[in-house]
Amino acid sequence: MSKKPIIGITANQRPNPEAKEISWSYVPSGFVNGVKAVGGLPLVLPVGNPKTAPDYVSMIDKLILIGGQNVDPSFYGERNQASDDDFFKERDIFELALIEETVKQKKPIFSVCRGTQLMNVALGGSLYQDIENHWQDRPADYLSHNMVIKEDSKLADIYGSASSINSFHHQSINHLASELRVIAEDPKDGTIEAVESIDPRMRFLGVQWHPELLYETRKEDLELFRYVVCEL
Numbered sequence: 001m002s003k004k005p006i007i008g009i010t011a012n013q014r015p016n017p018e019a020k021e022i023s024w025s026y027v028p029s030g031f032v033n034g035v036k037a038v039g040g041l042p043l044v045l046p047v048g049n050p051k052t053a054p055d056y057v058s059m060i061d062k063l064i065l066i067g068g069q070n071v072d073p074s075f076y077g078e079r080n081q082a083s084d085d086d087f088f089k090e091r092d093i094f095e096l097a098l099i100e101e102t103v104k105q106k107k108p109i110f111s112v113c114r115g116t117q118l119m120n121v122a123l124g125g126s127l128y129q130d131i132e133n134h135w136q137d138r139p140a141d142y143l144s145h146n147m148v149i150k151e152d153s154k155l156a157d158i159y160g161s162a163s164s165i166n167s168f169h170h171q172s173i174n175h176l177a178s179e180l181r182v183i184a185e186d187p188k189d190g191t192i193e194a195v196e197s198i199d200p201r202m203r204f205l206g207v208q209w210h211p212e213l214l215y216e217t218r219k220e221d222l223e224l225f226r227y228v229v230c231e232l
Contacts, residue, residue, distance in 0.1 A: 005229055007040045008060035010095055010115070012068040013047045013088070030212030031066055031112075037215065037222065040229035047090060050097030057101040062108045062232065065095060065115025067210065070171055076126040083130045083170060096122050108203035108232040113169050116195065116206030123177030134167045134191060140213040142166060145186055147193040147209075153183040154205070155194055158223050165193065165209035172208065180204075203232055 009031050016022040025046040035042040045056050045063075057063070069088045073080050075096070080087075095115075099122045102109055111119050117127050136144035143164035149156045173192040176182065179202065184194035197204035205228070211221035 004039055004041045005061040006043055006059065007035045007062050007064060007229055008043050008045050008056060008098075009035070009064045010066050010098065011044050011046045012066065013091065027066060028212055030210075030215065031064060034212050034215045034222070034225040035064075035229055038226040038229045045098065047088075047094050050094050053094070053097035053101040054105075057098065057105050057107065060107065062110065062228070063098060063102045064228070065099070065109065065111035065118060065206075066212075067113035067115060067168070069114065070129075071114065071118050071121055071127060073127070073129060076121050078126065078129070081129045092118065103202050106201070106203075108228075109205075110228040110232060111204075111206040112210060112212065113208055114171075116208055117169075117171055117173060119204065119206050120173050120177050120180065120195070123179050125173060125177035125180070126175040128172050128174045130170055131172050131191065133189070134169050134172065134186075136167050140166060140168075140210070141217050145193075145209075146188070147184045148187050149184045149194070150182075153194075153196065154227060155183055155207075155224075158227065159220050162187075163220065166213060167209060169208060180206075205232060 009027050011025045011027050013025050027044050032042045069086045070082050072089045072092050145167045148162050179199040180195045181198045193208045195206045211224050214221040
């Protein structure tokens with residue numbers, strides 16, 4: 001029997017809303033169930049000491065960076081100009097260590113929303129700290145934005161030359177890291193919706209929308225999980 005790929009999924013950490021002295025480490029179930037649905041074994045990686053990154057990465061076949069808080073702008077040399085105060089620097093530091101170690105061990109990385117922004121920062125890029133019109137006040141599976149996709153990309157094989165997506169972010173990629181290329185964007189305002197690595201030493205795909213909220217209702221997003229778990 002073939003070995004199932006072990007997919008490390010970064011966890012978020014926030015106070016329990018009913019007992020704020022207690023913190024929860026958690027992963028949205030869409031990531032866990034999406035990985036399982038296509039034959040992978042999810043392994044949750046809680047925020048911790050960056051020195052443990054080599055041990056965690058040695059346990060997994062691939063890494064998924066999930067969404068969450070803003071990336072601290074000090075990591076790309078700017079002052080805080082965000083419209084909210086949703087930051088968690090300990091998480092940034094831990095996940096930057098995971099990224100560095102995953103690249104070092106030559107294992108693939110897939111990222112969603114904040115994860116894509118953090119990956120761009122880790123590679124030397126920067127972010128727009130406060131953008132408009134990319135946070136939908138609709139259900140999670142509502143498709144509020146369009147994107148156009150480069151034909152010579154794996155996303156085009158999955159979604160075609162254009163598609164609709166959900167959108168839950170106040171920040172986005174500004175200066176693009178030199179190791180990346182844009183493979184999808186919003187045709188209205190040019191917001192970057194997906195990137196991939198152009199460095200042959202690194203396997204990376206990052207998206208700005210949330211396929212973990214769509215894979216149960218849309219075959220393209222399930223196919224994206226299949227690609228990440230089985231091919232990336």
